[in-house]
Amino acid sequence: MSTAPRPLPGWVEIGLMPLVNVALAFLLVGLIVELIGADPLQALKLLVLGAVGSSESIGYTLYYATNFIFTGLAVAVAFHAGLFNIGGEGQAYIGGLGCGLAVLALDRYLPGLLTIPLAILASAAFGAAWAAIPAWMQAWRGSHIVITTIMFNFVASALMVYMMVNVLIAPGSMTPQSRGFEASAAVPSMQAALQWFGIAVARSPLNLSLLLALLSSAGVWIFLWHTPWGYGLRTMGHNPEAALYAGTNLKRMTMLAMCLSGALAGGVAVNELLGVHHRLVLDFAAGYGFTGIAVALMGRGHPLGIVLAALLFGALQQGGAELAFEVPAITREMVVVIQGLVILFSGALVHLPRPWLQALFARKG
Amino acid sequence: MQELTSDAAIELRGIDKSFGSVQAVRGVSLRIERGSITGIVGENGAGKSTLMSILYGLYRADAGEIRVEGRPVEMTSPRDAIGRGIGMVHQHFMLVDSFTVLENLILGAEGGPLLAGGLAAARAELARLAQDYGLAVDPDARVSDLSVGEQQRVEILKVLFRGARILILDEPSAVLTPQETNRLLQILRVLRDRGVTVVLITHKLREILSVTDRVIVMRRGEVVAERATSKTSAEELAELMVGRKVRFSFDKAPARTGEPRLVARGLSLVDDRLVRVLDDISFEVRAGEIVGIAGVSGNGQSELLQVLAGIRRPTGGALEVCGRKVDAAHPADPAEMRELGVAHVPEDRLRQGLVPAFLASETSILGYQDREPFCHNYLLDGPAVGKYCAELMDRFDVRPRTPGLLSSSFSGGNQQKLILAREMARHPRLLLVGQPTRGVDIGAIEFIRRELIASRDAGCAVLVVSVELEEILSLADRILVMSGGRIVGEVAAADADERTLGLMMTGARAA
Numbered sequence: 001m002s003t004a005p006r007p008l009p010g011w012v013e014i015g016l017m018p019l020v021n022v023a024l025a026f027l028l029v030g031l032i033v034e035l036i037g038a039d040p041l042q043a044l045k046l047l048v049l050g051a052v053g054s055s056e057s058i059g060y061t062l063y064y065a066t067n068f069i070f071t072g073l074a075v076a077v078a079f080h081a082g083l084f085n086i087g088g089e090g091q092a093y094i095g096g097l098g099c100g101l102a103v104l105a106l107d108r109y110l111p112g113l114l115t116i117p118l119a120i121l122a123s124a125a126f127g128a129a130w131a132a133i134p135a136w137m138q139a140w141r142g143s144h145i146v147i148t149t150i151m152f153n154f155v156a157s158a159l160m161v162y163m164m165v166n167v168l169i170a171p172g173s174m175t176p177q178s179r180g181f182e183a184s185a186a187v188p189s190m191q192a193a194l195q196w197f198g199i200a201v202a203r204s205p206l207n208l209s210l211l212l213a214l215l216s217s218a219g220v221w222i223f224l225w226h227t228p229w230g231y232g233l234r235t236m237g238h239n240p241e242a243a244l245y246a247g248t249n250l251k252r253m254t255m256l257a258m259c260l261s262g263a264l265a266g267g268v269a270v271n272e273l274l275g276v277h278h279r280l281v282l283d284f285a286a287g288y289g290f291t292g293i294a295v296a297l298m299g300r301g302h303p304l305g306i307v308l309a310a311l312l313f314g315a316l317q318q319g320g321a322e323l324a325f326e327v328p329a330i331t332r333e334m335v336v337v338i339q340g341l342v343i344l345f346s347g348a349l350v351h352l353p354r355p356w357l358q359a360l361f362a363r364k365g
Numbered sequence: 366m367q368e369l370t371s372d373a374a375i376e377l378r379g380i381d382k383s384f385g386s387v388q389a390v391r392g393v394s395l396r397i398e399r400g401s402i403t404g405i406v407g408e409n410g411a412g413k414s415t416l417m418s419i420l421y422g423l424y425r426a427d428a429g430e431i432r433v434e435g436r437p438v439e440m441t442s443p444r445d446a447i448g449r450g451i452g453m454v455h456q457h458f459m460l461v462d463s464f465t466v467l468e469n470l471i472l473g474a475e476g477g478p479l480l481a482g483g484l485a486a487a488r489a490e491l492a493r494l495a496q497d498y499g500l501a502v503d504p505d506a507r508v509s510d511l512s513v514g515e516q517q518r519v520e521i522l523k524v525l526f527r528g529a530r531i532l533i534l535d536e537p538s539a540v541l542t543p544q545e546t547n548r549l550l551q552i553l554r555v556l557r558d559r560g561v562t563v564v565l566i567t568h569k570l571r572e573i574l575s576v577t578d579r580v581i582v583m584r585r586g587e588v589v590a591e592r593a594t595s596k597t598s599a600e601e602l603a604e605l606m607v608g609r610k611v612r613f614s615f616d617k618a619p620a621r622t623g624e625p626r627l628v629a630r631g632l633s634l635v636d637d638r639l640v641r642v643l644d645d646i647s648f649e650v651r652a653g654e655i656v657g658i659a660g661v662s663g664n665g666q667s668e669l670l671q672v673l674a675g676i677r678r679p680t681g682g683a684l685e686v687c688g689r690k691v692d693a694a695h696p697a698d699p700a701e702m703r704e705l706g707v708a709h710v711p712e713d714r715l716r717q718g719l720v721p722a723f724l725a726s727e728t729s730i731l732g733y734q735d736r737e738p739f740c741h742n743y744l745l746d747g748p749a750v751g752k753y754c755a756e757l758m759d760r761f762d763v764r765p766r767t768p769g770l771l772s773s774s775f776s777g778g779n780q781q782k783l784i785l786a787r788e789m790a791r792h793p794r795l796l797l798v799g800q801p802t803r804g805v806d807i808g809a810i811e812f813i814r815r816e817l818i819a820s821r822d823a824g825c826a827v828l829v830v831s832v833e834l835e836e837i838l839s840l841a842d843r844i845l846v847m848s849g850g851r852i853v854g855e856v857a858a859a860d861a862d863e864r865t866l867g868l869m870m871t872g873a874r875a876a
Contacts, residue, residue: 226745228735235731238720244676245709245717246732247700 008354008361014305018298018346020353022312025345029338038329050322051315057322059190059204063271065307065314066206069213070267071292072299072306073220077264079301080224081257082237087134087149088265089289090156091127095266097160098126099273100168100178100280103185112184116274119185120212123270124263130156131262132255139251145258153289164282178280187274207275209267216264217303223260233257265289291343298346309346316342373435374399374531374562375420375451380429382415389415391586393429397531402553402563404573404594407583408606408806413566416583417533421453422446433531452529454520456536462509466502466519467491470526487526494525499555513661514545521552531562538572542661543834543867550576568807570599571835582606607807617818620842623652626795626826627673631682634668634850642668644850646682650795655817655827657841657858659834661870665850666830667712670799673828674709675702687794703732705795708788712799712830714777718784721773725763728772729754729787761786762812778809785813795826802836814840834863846870 008017030040051061071088078085085091102122106115134148164176171179190206224230236243236253244250272284295313299305320335345352375397382390390412397403407413418424420431422440431438433449440446443453460469467487476483488504495501502511502518511519517537524532534553538546553563553576565577573580574594582590582605590605627650634643643665650656660666671677673684678696687705691697697705711717719728730739730750738749754768761782763775772780781802788796801817802810817840821827831837837844844861846854846869854869 222744226747227743228740228745231727231730231734231745235720235723238722239716241713241717242720242731245674245699245711246734247675247698247703249698 008357012357012361014300014302017350017353017357018300018305018309020357021298021346021350022342024349024353025342028345029341032334032337033330036329036334038327043323043327043330046323046326047316047319049319050326051319054202056202056204057318059202059206060318061311061314062190062210063204063206063276063314064317065310066210066213066271067268067288068291068295068310068313069217069307070264070271071288072295072310073213073216073267073303074261074264074289075292075296076299076301076303076306077220077224077233078257078261079296080237081233081253082240083135083138083254083257083261084146085131085149085258085261086146086293087131087152087156087289088261088292089285089287090149090153091130091262091265092268092285092289093153093156093160094130095123095127095262096269096273096280096284097163098122098124098129098266099269103181103274104168104178104280107182107185112182112186115182115185116187119274120270123266125266127262127264127266127269128259129262131258131265135255135258139254160282164280168280170279176282180279181274183278185274186278187270189275205276207271209271209275212270213267214307216267217307220264221303229256265292291339294343294347297350312342313339372399373397374401374433375564376432376435377416377420378430378432380416380419380431381427382412382419382424383427389586390419390426393583393586393588395581395588395591397562397564398579399434399562400557400560401578402557402565402576404565404567404577404580405583406566406568406570406573406580406602406606408568408808411583411606412586413583414535415586417453417535417564417566420446421451421533447527447529450528450530451533452524452527452531453533454517454524454535454537456539458516458520460508460516460519463507465505465507466511466522467504469508469519470504470523472523474527490526491522494522497559498525498552500525500552512545513540514542514548517541517545517549518552525561530560531564532556533564533566535566536568537565538567538569540662542870543863544871546572570602573602574599584608603807618822620654620821622654623824625649625651625685626687627828628685629673629682630684632669632672632679632684633681634665634672634677635680636668642850643672643679646850646852648845648852648855650826650828652794652826653821653824654842655821655829655840657837657844658828658830658847659837659844659866659870660832660847662832664847664870666832666847667799668850669847670709670712670797670830673797674707674711675699699732706793707795707797708791708793710781710784710788710796710798710801712803714780714784719772719780721771723772724768725758725770725772725775725783726751726754726768728783729757729768731787733787733791757783757786757790760790761816776806777803778805781805781813782809785816789816789820792823793825795828796820797828797830799830800833801829801831801840802833834866837866838863 033040033043050057052058071092074088075085099119099122102119103115106118130152134145134152137143137148138145168178169176187207187209190208191201191203193208194201224234232243232248233253235246236248236250240250268285268288273280277284291313295306295309298309316339320338323330324332324335373396378394380390380393393416405413415424419426422442422445425441431440438449467484470491471483471487476486491504500518500522502515502522508516508519537549541549550572557563567573577594580592580594580597580602581588582602584606630647632643632646633641636642646669658666668677672679675697676699678693680693683690683692686702686707689697689705715721719731734740739746751768755766758766763779763782798817801813805813817827829840838858838861841858844856844858845852846866848870
């Protein structure tokens, strides 16, 4: 005798509800834009065109989306294990340290075909290691992972500043950045890669890391739903007692989930350092780790949903920048407000439209 | 014009209630006499709880009329019901453990911004109620220090304190010992004699027969029969509930026991708070027998099951499971126990035995997910899992037969059958079963017990932990009684009856 209303059809849950959430956010955004004296429809047009209006803007959108896919997947994997990893930011950052160290050590001796995979592995390994410490503290010492991962973001930030200023800074440089990577150690840009096939697109930071992000999405999907470990991980997330009953070692599973999560966050370093900056720099993680939480929530923890949500957030990032550039009334800060509202509606208020949709479909059904 | 029926405390006419496409209650009309005890019986899902929730204002009926003491009423919230003198005692107590009895009593009826006045008034009222109804409870005792039976008395007092003249009790004896249950039934009789109308919802026919004046039987949302208690029998009621003949006792062949599969010697467990929850437990279970562990819930049975299944490691003593020695220094985890041939149907199926958000097919491999034929080359074989689940569902009559449905969509009985199927499918050498039929309807109870006996006859060693004495008595070949973390007695099933077991359970008599 359940009092709960019937569940919504799958396509509503996964497809329609996020769209309703975004629409609600945009409605409120429109109101705010109106209030500050700009034309909401004009702003929307600029936003959309800025995100997907040209091959250059599409390139930027996809470049941002690449980062969001990595951090979204990172949050989702931990979330399926019942762990709230807020440390994607720090894990991506330290992943960059691993990436940079690997390239700086190897790029003058090894060909790019060896350096790049090793650097990718190092990004993942360092990201995983940075997640492993809070995981260990949670599994064996009971420290709450939300608290520790947040704090580790600050530790990561301080550590990177120290490393960049004191250890890895290029000789004679005044800015805290490493020497440039050798050209062989660069992940090819999408422009160059498409050129091989005779397709011409405009220059943008988009590079082949996007493919790595898509492969990672497929890998996460296979791991979570088609391997016994993924099964055990999800069991733990839903119901730790059932996982214990089934013979899963909860401590080891916590380590596995967090290490995977950290490794995925390390993908941001691949995109940013090997694909764009071609040197180790400060602050390249730039909030992607935090936005990843919203991406994972909006994507309902499913890799396909995460890719779609990452595209939306990439478009917002890129279109928002264009909007701020074109309309003086809409400042950079306004764009952050817009993004914040989308995050609010698709994250914290994600279940807001549920009762309405339920009422709608109950009447139909 | 129909006359005002002043002797009816409650009258329902043509009550309908649907949840989505499920009609939970259809066309129910009934009368409950003032100053009587009326029992409502029915299987899980028969609609009795829904009906009472409508009466208590938790749900609104789609159609029909409710009359309380002759007057038609609209119930939109429990507040309305309380205002009309209807009170409900829930199966799970709604008490604040760290509050005193008095503080719990005035919760929601504080009587002003300052507590002092309300507390004093409540103290006087409590003394009056205690005298009138023989419901003595120390008003200054903390609820957490009270026994379960006393806590229930506080719940009843709470309802009376709010001026209830009609008392609804939902499965009140689920957590009580037989002795505490008898005391509760006595209290109900006193309440009736003082003019309170009592409605008792239960699936325990013994209580119905011993205390009620009338019985209403529900099946599939409808009232199928109404009887004067003195003119009916357990057999008739069971048949009416299920809709066919039900056998309560099984013709069990005598046990043919083989080698010991489980030997516990001086087993003990001290938990994190340094409480000794298991104390010097020794027993054995042999192939081909069912050993039952009886006891009031919370006397160490759950912990014992967890130790035996490898979920917790013992802090003292030793176990021998199918030839493998397990002790504090050589623990075995649940996966290893499964390798040894131990299967475990856990007590709390929703928290341990399955994941409500998983598909039934996923639930059907919980604990076996890394074995053939479900997993090869490190990948789960989805179609193989689905096929396996369908086979289990066929064999154990799990309905609906849909492996792709969420586990939470199945009724309690069908969830339990699926878990039992999963654990029995691999022909375990030792089968541990906790509360085999808790929250399971009568038809499924019969099926599950039959399967357990069949597995015993096939040579499996079976250990059953249950708080239902009737269940232990009908299944077990030997009965161990637990109290306070110790085994306080052992009885052969043939020599056991509810009274002696009940006394042992309270620790009053050691055998």
